[in-house]
Amino acid sequence: MTTKITVLVGTMTGTAQLVAQELELTWDDGDTLVETLLMDGLDASVFEREGVFLICTSTYGQGDVPDNAKKLYEDLQAKRPDLSQLRYGVFGLGDRTYAETFNFGGKRFDDLLAELGAQRIGERVQHDASSGVLPEETAAEWGAEWLEQARAAAAQTA
Numbered sequence: 001m002t003t004k005i006t007v008l009v010g011t012m013t014g015t016a017q018l019v020a021q022e023l024e025l026t027w028d029d030g031d032t033l034v035e036t037l038l039m040d041g042l043d044a045s046v047f048e049r050e051g052v053f054l055i056c057t058s059t060y061g062q063g064d065v066p067d068n069a070k071k072l073y074e075d076l077q078a079k080r081p082d083l084s085q086l087r088y089g090v091f092g093l094g095d096r097t098y099a100e101t102f103n104f105g106g107k108r109f110d111d112l113l114a115e116l117g118a119q120r121i122g123e124r125v126q127h128d129a130s131s132g133v134l135p136e137e138t139a140a141e142w143g144a145e146w147l148e149q150a151r152a153a154a155a156q157t158a
């Protein structure tokens, strides 16, 4: 069975997009169809697409989602759609130097989607830019197992 994965990218300086590109390259193989969308201009209706979702987002300001993610985040808050059919993962990017708000961008999406009834696949990743480990490396290691879990979740909801 073909699994569709939509990766939604929230980014300010492109790092989260590099992560998404790495994941798309490793996952997209004919059995798994991956589409990566920058969050710019998206609203809550994006979650009407078929398949599972990965939120891949960094953190800015005082623990905020990046500017290009704000419209989507605020639209979800305003419309509060029933997302109980939605299965999603979160790959968050942040920096532990911001101790009080570490990885809040991913956490904000995770908390909101859960409130709207969606179920997360796997653990929320919290990449730390101050760790010296490249986020693409973290993604490559984490991505194989997440793909298995995502394919199983997609098969259950199909």
Ligand SMILES: Cc1cc2nc3c(=O)[nH]c(=O)nc-3n(C[C@H](O)[C@H](O)[C@H](O)COP(=O)(O)O)c2cc1C
Pocket (backbone or CB within 6 Å): 010, 011, 012, 013, 014, 015, 016, 017, 057, 058, 059, 060, 061, 062, 063, 064, 066, 093, 094, 095, 096, 098, 101, 102, 103, 104, 129
């Ligand atoms: C101005 C600024 C504010 C930031 N604020 C936070 C923050 O509050 N919490 C956090 O975990 N990381 C914070 N970060 C770190 C970024 O989320 C991190 O560097 C990330 O890898 C950037 O990814 P991007 O290029 O996709 O936007 C901040 C970075 C900058 C430059």
